[in-house]
Amino acid sequence: MSLRNALIVVLLVEALYFILTRLTIRYLGAWTLEAELVRTALRLASAGCFWYLMKPTILSKTPNFRPVRSVWFMAGIGLFLLTPVVVGNYNHHIGMAFVIAIASIPVAVKEEFLFRGIVQNLIESRRSLVVAIVVSNGLFSVWHVGALPHSVWMFSQVFLAGSLLGFVYAKSGSIALTIALHAAYDAVFAFTPLLARPFSANWGFLVLVPAFLLVAYWAMSRESA
Numbered sequence: 001m002s003l004r005n006a007l008i009v010v011l012l013v014e015a016l017y018f019i020l021t022r023l024t025i026r027y028l029g030a031w032t033l034e035a036e037l038v039r040t041a042l043r044l045a046s047a048g049c050f051w052y053l054m055k056p057t058i059l060s061k062t063p064n065f066r067p068v069r070s071v072w073f074m075a076g077i078g079l080f081l082l083t084p085v086v087v088g089n090y091n092h093h094i095g096m097a098f099v100i101a102i103a104s105i106p107v108a109v110k111e112e113f114l115f116r117g118i119v120q121n122l123i124e125s126r127r128s129l130v131v132a133i134v135v136s137n138g139l140f141s142v143w144h145v146g147a148l149p150h151s152v153w154m155f156s157q158v159f160l161a162g163s164l165l166g167f168v169y170a171k172s173g174s175i176a177l178t179i180a181l182h183a184a185y186d187a188v189f190a191f192t193p194l195l196a197r198p199f200s201a202n203w204g205f206l207v208l209v210p211a212f213l214l215v216a217y218w219a220m221s222r223e224s225a
Helices: 003-028 033-058 071-087 094-124 129-143 152-172 177-189 199-218
Strands: none
Touching: 003 033, 003 094, 003 129, 033 094, 071 129, 071 152, 071 199, 094 129, 094 152, 129 152, 129 177, 152 199
């Protein structure tokens, strides 16, 4: 299959996934066991399709883990993973928290395959890394409409978190690393609140900004290249 035809199939699969998951949220609720099982099945099916159609694109970078030993990377990722600790307030019962934490793995696989492995890679091959990250994470933010509360602050956080992962992927070349970080971030949220009195969700923006800046500086520098 040509790249053009493969991309058309990817687009159709993602459109169907978007519609079915939003219908699932509407009729089964956002955080019910039934809804999470349906969405997980859809995520796995979509990820499998993306892998089958676009595997060479998803794996087009050569992993290099030497740069991740940088203090800038470690500081940025530390703040990134601190965000759900500071603002998370989901209040799931422990059984549902474990379900959502486990489901964060197929969430991360599916979204990283699509937005980093496919969209970011294809745009970067034709434009620049910065353009690729801005466009792919603009789409990443829009994709979350209907799945998150409608708030400028909330979608700004989605954009920053996705952009941070985009820089990690660009520098390390490892889709597995971005999947692990994405899954860990979502899994921590599942068990919140971890603070007796967590901050408002909007404050997550103030934690993610320095996290993003540290990782972006790390990714754009020549250190450990």
